[in-house]
Amino acid sequence: MALALEHAGVAFGGFQALTDVTLTVEPGQVVGLIGPNGAGKTTCVNVLTGFQRPTRGRVLLDGRDLSRLPPHALRRAGVARTFQAGRLFAGLDVLDNLACTGVGLGLRRAQAEHQAEAILDWIGIDALQSRPAAGLPYTDERRVAIARALIGDPRYLLLDEPAAGMSEKEAEDLAALIRRIAGERGVGCLLIEHNVGLVLSVCAHVVVLDGGRVIETGDKAAILASRAVREAYLGSDAEAA
Ligand SMILES: Nc1ncnc2c1ncn2[C@@H]1O[C@H](COP(=O)(O)OP(=O)(O)O)[C@@H](O)[C@H]1O
Numbered sequence: 001m002a003l004a005l006e007h008a009g010v011a012f013g014g015f016q017a018l019t020d021v022t023l024t025v026e027p028g029q030v031v032g033l034i035g036p037n038g039a040g041k042t043t044c045v046n047v048l049t050g051f052q053r054p055t056r057g058r059v060l061l062d063g064r065d066l067s068r069l070p071p072h073a074l075r076r077a078g079v080a081r082t083f084q085a086g087r088l089f090a091g092l093d094v095l096d097n098l099a100c101t102g103v104g105l106g107l108r109r110a111q112a113e114h115q116a117e118a119i120l121d122w123i124g125i126d127a128l129q130s131r132p133a134a135g136l137p138y139t140d141e142r143r144v145a146i147a148r149a150l151i152g153d154p155r156y157l158l159l160d161e162p163a164a165g166m167s168e169k170e171a172e173d174l175a176a177l178i179r180r181i182a183g184e185r186g187v188g189c190l191l192i193e194h195n196v197g198l199v200l201s202v203c204a205h206v207v208v209l210d211g212g213r214v215i216e217t218g219d220k221a222a223i224l225a226s227r228a229v230r231e232a233y234l235g236s237d238a239e240a241a
């Protein structure tokens with residue numbers, strides 16, 4: 001069982017945003033996806049969730065080719081995501097943000113509310129239930145976005161820079177939550193994150209993109225030892241450092 005990109009390519013007009021990207025996320029695993037700005041990280045998430053059709057290659061869910069499914073169908077198939085900006089339903093309170101998503105996934109209203117309460121409680125943010133989503137502090141907004149993505153018990157969760165703008169302590173709390181999502185709920189997570197230290201602390205396996213291509217994959221030691229990674233992040237001057 002796995003969610004995978006297989007030799008995926010994406011072209012925007014003449015611009016090649018992704019070239020021959022292959023990556024795999026298994027249930028219960030947290031895979032890190034890192035790379036400089038513009039490397040193609042969000043485009044990978046967009047392809048895996050049906051927001052962007054690949055121009056080459058495939059999206060595979062348990063071996064089935066889902067490359068042509070729209071976002072809502074992939075969500076129902078068990079692939080959930082968060083966005084770089086929270087994108088909560090601003091006019092609704094926190095509970096309804098989750099419950100409406102549940103109804104959209106086919107749950108009855110009461111079931112959806114019940115599940116929403118259970119997930120907020122599991123994360124430890126049940127006190128936020130009746131707060132308007134629009135006024136939430138940044139870190140709460142992020143956690144609510146993750147809670148909403150867990151409605152319907154997805155098997156895979158793709159997190160696009162969930163710790164952006166957080167303090168070290170807040171990022172550590174978030175890392176703990178991501179470990180629990182994988183460990184306790186068995187969800188396969190793909191974590192896109194600028195904070196490389198955070199990624200290496202959470203992910204047993206990391207994929208590094210640069211210029212739309214995979215330039216390195218491996219465990220923490222392999223990433224830290226990689227000259228290609230150093231050069232991608234620091235420029236070729238890194239050799240001198
Ligand atoms: N819809 C689009 N149309 C044209 N170019 C795009 C589009 N989306 C992304 N790009 C370009 O593709 C490249 C990769 O973008 P993105 O996946 O957002 O990178 P990252 O998330 O790693 O910062 C960037 O050069 C970006 O400008």
Ligand SMILES: [Mg+2]
Pocket residue numbers: 041042043084
């Ligand atoms: Mg991005």
